[in-house]
Amino acid sequence: MAPALDEIDQRIVRELTTDGRLSVRVLAERVNISRANAYSRLARLVETGVLTRFTARVDPAKVGLSTSAYVTLNVRQNSWRHLTEHLRRIPEVEHMALVGGEFDVMLLVRATDNEHLRHVVLDRLQDIPGVLGTHTTLIFEDIDNH
Known part of the structure; x- marks a missing residue:
């Protein structure tokens, strides 16, 4: 069950989502609370x-x-747990999700x-035990919402 977040908690989360490097002093000032x-x-x-976690966003290109x-x-x-162990060892996989619908996993x-991508898909992903098939969709442009 998700913890209840009041308005101040939600503002803190929004501020840190925008800039995870905020000092506590600046964060307190922005949400109008004491340090x-x-x-x-x-x-x-x-x-x-x-x-x-607190992370940096990097422009991949x-x-x-x-x-x-x-x-x-x-x-x-029933191969999800075993599969995630393999996927975590592939540095090119930035995000993974178990999904419902036409496919089982989205990466x-x-x-x-393109040659590097081809290697990852054909040699690394398709060689994982339990992977029955892959479908690749190229991203032409990343648009950051935050």
Whole structure:
């Protein structure tokens, strides 16, 4: 069950989603609470799993990953746990999700170029035990919502 978030908690989450590097002092100023209150709220949001980590967003193309694709997988039933172990070891897989519908798993894959992407899909993903088939959709442009 998700913890109840009041308006201040929601504002803290929005501010940190926009800039995860905010100091507690600046965060407290932006949401109009004391620093002590901001520290205790942040600790509670982390403790309850609302905030799971603080990360940097990177422009994939600027770090040499100019080819991106969504790769969907059809897999053998009951292979999800085993499959995730394999997928976590593939650095090009940026995100994975178990989904319902036509496919079983959806991946966001980042590669240096089409040849690299081809290697990831045909040699790495399709070789995982339990993967029955893949479908690759190239991303022409990433649009960041935040």
